[in-house]
Amino acid sequence: MTAIPAKARAVIIGGGVSGCSVAYHLAKLGWSDIVLLERKQLTSGTTWHAAGLIGQLRASQNMTRLAKYSADLYTKLEAETGVATGMRQVGSITVALTEERKEEIYRQASLARAFDVDVREISPNEVKEIYPHLNVADVVAAVHLPLDGQCDPANIAMALAKGARQRGATIVEGAKVTAVTQANGRVTGVSWEKDGEAGTIAADIVVNCAGMWARELASQNGVAVPLHACEHFYLVTEPIPGLTRLPVLRVPDECAYYKEDAGKMMLGAFEPVAKPWGMDGIPESFCFDQLPEDMEHFEPILEMGVNRMPMLATAGIHTFFNGPESFTPDDRYYLGEAPELGGYFVAAGYNSIGIVSSGGAGMALAQWIADGEPPFDLWEVDIRRAQPFQKNRRYLKARVTETLGLLYADHFPYRQMASARGVRRSPLHEHLKARGAVFGEVAGFERANWFARPDQERDYRYSWRRQNWFGNQRLEHLAVRNGVGLFDMTSLGKIRVEGRDACAFLQKLCANDVDVPIGRIVYTQMLNARGGIESDLTVSRLTETAFLLVVPGATLQRDLAWLRKHLGDAFAVVTDVTAAEAVLCLMGPASRDLLARVSPNDFSNATNPFGTWQEIEIGMGLARAHRVTYVGELGWELYVPTDQAAHVFEAIEEAGQDVGQGAGLKLCGLHTLDSCRIEKAFRHFGHDITDEDHVLEAGLGFAVRTAKGDFIGRDAVLAKRDAGLDRRLVQFRLADPEPLLFHNEAIVRDGRIVGTVTSGNYGHHLGAAIGLGYVPCRGETETDLLSSTYEIEIAGTRHAAEASLKPLYDPKAERVRK
Template identity: 80%
Template structure:
């Protein structure tokens, strides 16, 4: 019988590189009684056959921070543990074969500069000089990252395991965790078996690092961990005489990567349509196993590779390898504590970048477990973004056929998933579809992003330039600015908080004062102890003891977790009522005129002012009309029972013919909100961004009494700001902004844009981003500098502003021209 202890502080399930990293980092933080259980042998799932590419540049600053940490960690592990990791910083080259791909890699190079990653842009001749075996006649250009490299995945995992053991962790192989036990919404332990032996380990913390086994293990406890294994192919050549050491090479237009190792070439593929694996479950004896060869599937990749690198034609194939790797619905891994089970942690679903990710992910998760909060913004990979329906196996099987290939597909802005669609639909979906809606998807919701005109193809034509819907967006945008537009925001998360203690409960969580009369709407944030923004929402007081919270659809699960985490002994009921109501925003200068055609109620400023919600008659039913706006114009959000939403839409559409009503999509809403400098959670504001530096101090009321984050707000007010959110407009109307473009102040990179879109009313691309400042620096001093934005290597002059460039006094939205309007209030941001 294996010597498994009866109790541990934490049990880590899975001995791949992820589990070994978590064990290592918890031990480094001083945790004792760490137990890692591996069903077979360390590295025997996916780690052992990974390609081991170490690329430091990722899509965001914090993901890049984690990847750079991994590389630094692997470089020092050998000295610490005596086990070689095979890390070799040979650099990497990515080449583009099309103008669109070249634009993408030039934007990536600009991003690298902003993040402090060494990068060089290469001409085709320079590419050939660095990689002489490559056919470069059709190469448009390349990007070189000299500090990238490659390593031995198995040895890294074993070095992490040895480091963990040296710090006191116990690692036991050949022991399978069969079940995680729980009581009262908390983890209590794990059941295990080994051969014919069985046992139980009591623990308060479990970390699911089970890789492709992780989903089914999590499902036993109703924990959503959406991932599915896919077959991943590569070949290794025979030894090639006189082959010098070469950089890692990526040719994403041919779905291929190349790694030179000990005189051989490894050629790997991320083909456009992948092969899911393990639909019937993973065999119990699976250990260091390969999957059957499928040369027909790999052959198109190989044919392109032989043309790209002719020396492969004469090199024999030593190994044809096919092994399983886990992929997720959005190509991002999962980290953090399960939303519905305290003490159940996850680090899994690495989408073929597990080696470069696991060092940093293990560090971040260990700190999260130790401190009770993430060390910095990890929303991109937070387990709370997963939707409960996403653990459906048919959904995952269909989606991962696409997500594997998306790793090397063109990463165009606004790219939409093509598979596993149509799962969550508004009651207006068919009405909008019949009128030309082109849908995107967020958190499973189908949302109208733009409306095609008569005869126009109802599909995206992707580009880094103006896409085929640019003029549609302009028309919708200007309807919202000059006429009246109708949107469908049913995807908003809607949470009812009620009970005897509802008011004090929300007062403790909200930075703004929600002790307002029934019918008042309050824009607020929920802060953490650092003053960072955990939730961005509106709170509407319905009655003395009942409140409606409206949050972005993508953050609903996260926000529910934050609320439930702080209930304690309060007498409060928290209910997700998202599916109960449709939301139909009617926005624009003529919105009052339209609503007056379908409602006998008085919608004047005197009777229905800004920031008020009240029931109104509309058509032949009732709606709760919230006078708020996320586009910065006069308007109302109509909250309608789901079963009556189609009727309300039909009444509005019929009456709308008299006032020029235009159906509008999320792209137009986003371009309007960015003109108004409204923040978008996950881009412009995160749990790492201080509410005052985000420019949201107008929504904070320190005088109301204690609330979470109040002390951090007071400290920041006393110390002064170290950075400020700035709005930018490119003076050249041609370039486009998306996000992450570097910001230059007086010619020096000082940050990057958090979001971007085109400001059709302002006549240029608009971006938001943080600019560092001195605590005593005035706004006038900041704006006296010269600002520009790096757009794919081209430096474009930008106008900067600390106040919204569109309607800075919010007079249009408040419907009171000529008065000084107080700071703007926006509905919870849910733009695409």
């Protein structure tokens, strides 16, 4: 029996592939005093029944980087540990049955080339040659990734566990963690029970790798890990004579995947409407358990499978399996330190890609724990993106019914979740709804994305081409450029920092100088020690000791955590005041005229220049008018007490009927906000700027003041200035007005792929699709960079593009200062 130590540097909770990977990689970094506690037996939750598909291409460069790391690790583990992993690089094929799916998989192929993943587009006849058992009559296209593979999930976990033990880690089965202990905002260890005994382990770090138990375990400490288990079905045939080694096959249009293993065929599914499980908690006895069969639920998948793979019609069924896996509200897993509790890390919620993800995720999290910061940009899986309300079980049950099926749904741009909607609403929600708003959701917040005409359906018709709202966006966009538009931006995160040390505290965190007169607004970034961008925000000085920080709604929890992490002994308080104020953005050349109709205050440049705020009377209410813009026009963000927001909106709407040369006020949505900002080359956090992107290479040096004194990232800024830039963020405009850019298209410089489009939208004023993306430039001048020939590869086709380092729209920012 393995003795449980009383003290450890780190305790890992959960012995699935995720926990074993974290233990292995921490041990590999030299952390020998680590303990992994598993409540039953290793792999007994989800890992043991996983399908074991190793697909290297993911939706972003860093997620692909982690998946490729996993594949490489799994090919080496057997030699290192002596445990057979079943890892075979048999390749994979994804087939398309529709033109829309063809566009998607061809876009993925372009992305794979940009990420240096071996890929090629193949014809239906070539699919048939590789996969002779397949019915390809209605296959329109396919892609082949020859280095993808499959493995034995349980043995992968066992190999990782053995590798961890070999380096000094302690792994104990049958030991249930009953509590994570804490004091003064940090974990202090865990309490455990085993074979009727109980004890504690003192530890600085606790890692929740508890899979489908992770949410319930985390909730004991007030930590939000929003996930919920769903039933996942697959069947395995009896041995089929003559069946030889085959690539993994995905037929997403039929929600199905196929895997040959030892002469048998597995058929698994991600059906459109899933079956959540464990709403009332997971049984204490759960260990290698199966859930009841439900052939009626699986039958539509099987019928399509028999048509796709006719040999299944005569093959006997060896196993019909139903087992639980955990899913999250956005189909992305959780990694990192929880914002609510220092030293509490999470690696859970893998949405059925836990095997291919856990190798790389364990490596990244181990480095994160050791260094105190992620090794590269991991925002899309960062636990800090989770919203506190999302731990609600009713919400999770409703949402994961949809998210399981979205794994194989068409991944159209702008696709909106259909389930668990309407949780967070602006006080203007019903007003906007009555005027044709079609809503999208970010961080649970309902936001008007576009406004339908009275005779137009209020719903999305998704496509890779111009969607049904493209014309609406154009009218909204041009209204902002030529008249005035109104955006409801209540979802913006609002953080109040106040106290005697508030200014000094913010000076330490912000790259720009925020020690400004009351009434001034400063655009700035908060940097990490590498000069990467942790937050993109504005800071408004309200009083000598109080500041308002405005951040994207999606990053609010991240930004709060960053501030609180660095607060230390500063005499200051950090408060989330997001719900206190609505935000109405009036933007466009006629915005000053409209404000003059509803407010007696002076909005002239002399009184209210760009980058300042003033308290105003508006209608019969009060507001703060912030003269800033994210669309590149004259405009104001109006911060209105929530209880007065509807009145102020009504007053503005009434006064704006004939403003702007009679065109009148135009209600605008978030799609238009994005298309306007990309014409002006304004950066978007999470896409164009991340914690991995150096502030100077992102073109934001104008917002950095190294002369003000010390701040986090200052040394990295000075070092980069001395050494020169390795890459630069460039704006692109396609020469052809027809193609569209969304995100992740390949940037081609002089015939060679050099990067990807970080964000894209249609520039209705500039008359073509606009994108941003980084281009390597070590040792080059601006002239060198711009003298090249650029193209953007979209679904395998290259389109000529104009490149610019200055905004293509209003490069001197004259319009915002009118």
